[in-house]
Amino acid sequence: MYSVLSYGRMAVDGVRIDAYSRAIERTVRPGSIVVDLGAGTGIMSLLALRAGARRVHAVEMDPAVWLARDLAVANGYGDKLVVHHGSSFDLTLDERADVIIADLRGSSPLFGQNVAAMEDAKRRLLAPGGILMPQRDRMFVALAETAFHRHDLERGWACFERNGFDAAAARSATLNWAYSDDEAPTQANHVLSEAKTWAEIRYGEPFSRAVSGTVDLPVTRGGTADALVLWFEATLHDDIVYSNAPGNALVYARIVLPLLDPVRVSVGETARVTVRTDVNGEQWAWDTEIGGRPRVRQATFLGQPASQQSLLRQSLAATPSRSGPGDRAARALELMDGTRTLNEISDALAASNPDVRRETIVDEVRSCARRYGR
Ligand SMILES: C[S@@+](CC[C@H](N)C(=O)[O-])C[C@H]1O[C@@H](n2cnc3c(N)ncnc32)[C@H](O)[C@@H]1O
Structure with a gap:
């Protein structure tokens, strides 16, 4: 909300x-x-x-x-x-x-249900020959030197290291993440390479769940590349466009994908970059191969600390059983048949769950009603 x-x-x-x-x-x-x-x-x-x-x-x-x-x-x-x-x-x-x-965008147009909602709306709600706005979004990527942003990402782990601890795992997890640059906006003079379109969304058309693109980015200015920066150009109708390109102060920030190790780059070099994400923009992966150096593969999957158990639970082959709160939610939904108040449902659950605080039960019942009630 x-x-x-x-x-x-x-x-x-x-x-x-x-x-x-x-x-x-x-x-x-x-x-x-x-x-x-x-x-x-x-x-x-x-x-x-x-x-x-x-x-x-x-x-x-x-x-x-x-x-x-x-x-x-x-x-x-x-x-x-x-x-x-x-x-x-x-x-x-x-x-x-x-x-x-x-x-319905965020920093990226691949955000939540944006693409699916537009396709659904065109199919079910638009008159034949009607106008869908926006028409398309082009998504750009470039190499950037975002020193301030990088400092912000690393300073916590530098503090561990100053105290004599190895913080490599946490540093690497932090750098395997997709950030919005709203607190430290990327400016045009932070960009070190040409920008190229790595993907395009055509709204209202059938779409695939995976979005990816590989582009070659010639370096246009020497410096230390420490991230890929991603932005979009929205075509609302014919020639009417707007963009959150570096330097443009819009409500939409850009996405910054940090590089694991900053790389000194010079004019004449080229970076080959692959960006991949899902249509909801939840998980990102990016490979960079800069000026003949070895390819580095990064992904937000590596930035999410998770137990093996929690990962397995999300597998489509998993056969989970219900937790205690799951049992209570199932019972609350059964009791939500249009005849009982939330208070009565909470009473019934409290009677069969004497070890659980009533406040917890009331919160759970309210949340079920908010989510699944009408
Ligand atoms: C970026 S805001 C734009 C708000 C307003 N139209 C504007 O331009 O200032 C996007 C809004 O779309 C809503 N939204 C996203 N997907 C939706 C959907 N499928 N159905 C209804 N609302 C949705 C979100 O809750 C959010 O309020």
Whole structure:
């Protein structure tokens, strides 16, 4: 769940909002039916209403969407905005949209259910010939010298070492991770190579779960490469684009994939880089081969301390049994049949689990109701 303030911060991003505003003005006609997918507090809905939309369906998982209704009323559009609090995957409409507007990205467009939600929305909610916005995202990678960021990653382990301890395992785990650079934004002068497109998303089209690309990055400036930096260029509609390239201060930071060992690079050298991730952007892997040096393979999998047992539990071949909290959740769901209050369900669970604190049981029951109740 986002805070209301974070939606305000998203709206402060003038570059992004200006691009969406222009794309909405170009595509939404008087009388259009619009879906604002991932509406937040409704900035895109208001822009579409101002452009003349007959009706805007604002769909949003976060309760902040109820503020979109208040804002629509305050701005004279109360009768034209329909709020759908929930996931777009569960939304059915009795009319098709002429335009679907969404910005479900994070630092990377491969974020959460972004790609799947757009494909689903196009298939089920968009009228034939309707407009899906954005159209595509191109994802770029370059070598970078992000010294400040690196210092931040390593200083904890340097402290272990100053105390005479070997901290190599923790240092390596820290460097096998995908970071957002929001606290230390990568600037254009931190980039050491050409930037190349390693992957592209075409929204609304069938997609694969794995995304990867290999590119050669000629060095354009000598320096110490300590990371790959990743950004995107979003095409909202035809020539209307925006990008979180280094130096652009948007709400979306960039992704930084640190190199295990910083490498001195000079103009004339080339880095061969492979980036891989899943369509939800949860796990990342990156191989770098710089100027003829041995290839180094890194992955966020190596940055997640995990017991063998917990890894095996996630295997599709695993045959898990339920834990104590799992038993209680199963029983709570059985009892949630529309006839009992949460208090009564908690009483029933407390009676059969005398060793568990009632506060714990109430929290568990509330969480089941929030997640699976209606
Ligand atoms: C980056 S915010 C954008 C908010 C607002 N549209 C804006 O541009 O400022 C993305 C929002 O999409 C919502 N969201 C993501 N996937 C969704 C889905 N499948 N259905 C409904 N809401 C979704 C998130 O909860 C989040 O509030």
